[in-house]
Amino acid sequence: MPESVTLADLVTVLGPRIGLRYVHGEADAGQWTLDDVSGNEMPMAGHMNLIRPNRIQVIGNLESRHLDTLRPLEHEQLIEDLAAIGTAAVIFAEDTCPFENLPENRERPPPVVLCTTAGSHEVISLIRYFLQQRLAHSVVRHGVFMEILGAGVLISGESSVGKSEVALELISRGHRLIADDAPEFARIAPDIIRGTCPSLLRDLLEVRGLGVLNIRAMYGDSAIKRGKYLRLIIDLRDRGAPPPVTDDRMNGCRGEIEILGLRIPLVSLPVAPGRNIAVMIEAAVRTHLLHLQGYVAGDDLRERLRREMREEIPSATAAPEA
Numbered sequence: 619m620p621e622s623v624t625l626a627d628l629v630t631v632l633g634p635r636i637g638l639r640y641v642h643g644e645a646d647a648g649q650w651t652l653d654d655v656s657g658n659e660m661p662m663a664g665h666m667n668l669i670r671p672n673r674i675q676v677i678g679n680l681e682s683r684h685l686d687t688l689r690p691l692e693h694e695q696l697i698e699d700l701a702a703i704g705t706a707a708v709i710f711a712e713d714t715c716p717f718e719n720l721p722e723n724r725e726r727p728p729p730v731v732l733c734t735t736a737g738s739h740e741v742i743s744l745i746r747y748f749l750q751q752r753l754a755h756s757v758v759r760h761g762v763f764m765e766i767l768g769a770g771v772l773i774s775g776e777s778s779v780g781k782s783e784v785a786l787e788l789i790s791r792g793h794r795l796i797a798d799d800a801p802e803f804a805r806i807a808p809d810i811i812r813g814t815c816p817s818l819l820r821d822l823l824e825v826r827g828l829g830v831l832n833i834r835a836m837y838g839d840s841a842i843k844r845g846k847y848l849r850l851i852i853d854l855r856d857r858g859a860p861p862p863v864t865d866d867r868m869n870g871c872r873g874e875i876e877i878l879g880l881r882i883p884l885v886s887l888p889v890a891p892g893r894n895i896a897v898m899i900e901a902a903v904r905t906h907l908l909h910l911q912g913y914v915a916g917d918d919l920r921e922r923l924r925r926e927m928r929e930e931i932p933s934a935t936a937a938p939e940a
């Protein structure tokens with residue numbers, strides 16, 4: 619489940635970056651929660667809109683010039699309207715703030731008023747990114763999450779199949795550990811799932827027979843990655859176990875699995891004595907990257923066979939020489 623975020627949390631994080639400061643309502647900022655109670659839609663920030671209001675209304679140069687033309691009673695009515703639709707905050711960009719004096723004896727609590735020197739579009743982009751990161755729905759998947767050849771790869775499989783051992787070998791080959799045992803995945807965009815490590819398990823990898831290892835202490839900072847987008851799942855299974863996806867001799871044992879509503883490519887590799895699983899995982903990732911570029915070796919072989927057959931058919935039917 620996504621965590622609850624207050625307006626005070628947002629100001630604490632973004633305040634130093636864009637010079638965000640309070641004009642009114644600092645004491646109430648901790649009481650405004652930004653998560654959507656209906657669960658249907660994440661709250662977002664946008665330019666001032668009273669028809670489809672945002673929880674955080676951002677006022678730029680155009681909106682500010684319009685507010686300057688309002689009479690005092692219209693100005694107070696606008697503030698009441700913002701309070702009535704549940705606006706949590708009004709942020710004035712470009713360091714302009716017509717809301718210096720709020721009406722007293724209000725029936726509803728007014729929104730928190732903030733000011734910044736940053737541009738309105740920059741403010742909206744940063745707030746949306748912050749809310750997407752903090753309010754995204756997340757899930758924990760068992761396995762080892764690594765950066766392999768620049769791609770985020772989850773190595774999954776049954777317990778004791780050898781995930782941690784192969785992860786240790788991959789680390790020794792220059793790849794980077796993100797999370798062992800319980801990586802957390804959050805859908806931060808319509809087509810992006812980001813994986814991170816819980817703070818309790820950061821830098822740690824458990825290997826049977828060796829116990830818990832601190833990878834950062836053993837291999838240095840370059841062996842650790844804080845987070846990565848999930849691009850591929852490598853499923854390790856015992857050689858005698860049935861594969862979770864269709865096994866094709868041409869294209870391998872490939873398929874897809876759904877995580878947080880997105881279909882993620884999956885490659886299933888059988889584990890057996892004498893097989894170098896680390897090399898096979900590297901090859902699987904390289905093959906996946908080639909697939910993204912449009913090249914599939916199995917299709918290439920099929921096309922070669924078709925060309926070979928087309929060349930043989932005319933020669934076989936040619937008339938014999940006199």
